[in-house]
Amino acid sequence: MIGERIQQARLASGLSLRALAEKADITAMAISKYENNQSTPSSKVLLAMAQALGVRTEYFFRRKEICLTDINHREHELLPEKEERKVLADVKEQLERWLILEDVLPSPWGKPFHLPMNLPSQIEGYEEIEGVAIAMRQYWQLGLGPIPDLIDTLESRGIKVLITRYDGHEKFNGLSARMGDAPVVVVGQSWTGDRQRFTLAHELGHLVLHGRLSEGLDEEKACHRFAGAFLVPQPKVLECLGEKRSWLEPQELHLLKHEWGLSMMAWSFRAKDLGIINQQANRQIWTGYMQAWKEAKLEPGDEYKAEQPRLFQQSVYRALAEDLISESKAAELLGASLAEFHVTRKMEPPHVAGQ
Numbered sequence: 001m002i003g004e005r006i007q008q009a010r011l012a013s014g015l016s017l018r019a020l021a022e023k024a025d026i027t028a029m030a031i032s033k034y035e036n037n038q039s040t041p042s043s044k045v046l047l048a049m050a051q052a053l054g055v056r057t058e059y060f061f062r063r064k065e066i067c068l069t070d071i072n073h074r075e076h077e078l079l080p081e082k083e084e085r086k087v088l089a090d091v092k093e094q095l096e097r098w099l100i101l102e103d104v105l106p107s108p109w110g111k112p113f114h115l116p117m118n119l120p121s122q123i124e125g126y127e128e129i130e131g132v133a134i135a136m137r138q139y140w141q142l143g144l145g146p147i148p149d150l151i152d153t154l155e156s157r158g159i160k161v162l163i164t165r166y167d168g169h170e171k172f173n174g175l176s177a178r179m180g181d182a183p184v185v186v187v188g189q190s191w192t193g194d195r196q197r198f199t200l201a202h203e204l205g206h207l208v209l210h211g212r213l214s215e216g217l218d219e220e221k222a223c224h225r226f227a228g229a230f231l232v233p234q235p236k237v238l239e240c241l242g243e244k245r246s247w248l249e250p251q252e253l254h255l256l257k258h259e260w261g262l263s264m265m266a267w268s269f270r271a272k273d274l275g276i277i278n279q280q281a282n283r284q285i286w287t288g289y290m291q292a293w294k295e296a297k298l299e300p301g302d303e304y305k306a307e308q309p310r311l312f313q314q315s316v317y318r319a320l321a322e323d324l325i326s327e328s329k330a331a332e333l334l335g336a337s338l339a340e341f342h343v344t345r346k347m348e349p350p351h352v353a354g355q
């Protein structure tokens with residue numbers, strides 16, 4: 001029904017009824033009626049709404065039903081309902097475009113997500129997670145070194161990684177779900193790279209650890225441990241920091257953060273978890289040089305740059321090159337007008353266009 005589609009597009013764009021009414025020059029009352037399928041917009045009105053919402057009119061007629069299951073938040077950090085609806089509408093909109101594309105792609109293009117067979121069925125203590133993280137790295141042939149592009153690593157192994165614009169709310173800490181068999185992980189657009197990577201690794205932790213933890217273990221805590229252990233495996237932490245330390249210098253952690261894409265704070269926790277520094281030193285790092293930055297949700301020194309998913313765009317161009325989709329379909333999937341898409345597609349040097 002077109003009403004639901006209009007509402008989903010409106011929620012995904014973050015506009016209120018009134019804001020959309022103003023932008024598209026129609027009344028809020030009329031939009032509300034369209035959304036409730038009490039009346040049908042004319043093609044002129046549809047075009048005005050499409051433009052205001054930044055979608056193409058085709059969007060309103062798509063029939064793909066996205067079914068998300070196992071939606072998982074950090075328990076005590078639930079988003080207010082209104083914010084959550086925005087995030088979910090945005091996620092669904094992005095997944096719809098994925099589904100449309102996947103319909104035309106030959107199956108060997110995408111790899112399904114699998115877990116290794118050799119994982120323990122029951123994990124008794126947090127320390128065991130160190131080995132699980134290494135098993136996961138081995139299964140994916142990642143070695144033990146830094147993972148330069150975590151989003152690419154996850155995407156190429158069957159996990160859908162989405163970036164949402166609606167991360168303004170401080171409680172949005174990432175979200176994971178399933179669409180059919182495919183795991184979906186959502187992170188915020190404005191986050192720093194180290195925060196984004198930690199969340200991605202944490203969500204991978206849920207996929208790996210869920211159902212394997214013995215009763216006394218807390219899944220959130222276990223996934224935090226997994227995230228750190230996956231991003232910097234135990235032998236590498238020992239190699240970088242040594243086996244016993246009394247203190248960790250801020251510049252030391254800053255350099256390691258940029259080498260490994262793990263935040264300074266997480267490094268300090270890693271050192272504590274592995275018994276390199278004691279609890280008190282870890283606390284002093286928190287309340288010491290990290291404290292002044294904590295309020296701004298930043299860390300000392302340079303920011304670690306956020307990563308971008310590329311698989312979707314790449315697949316659109318690949319499908320276009322192989323004549324599996326038309327140029328106008330490609331433009332629609334990438335959310336661009338045909339004219340914009342022409343320019344992007346051609347990749348001409350800057351002067352040619354003006355000559």
Ligand SMILES: [Zn+2]
Pocket residue numbers: 073074202206219220223
């Ligand atoms: Zn979690």
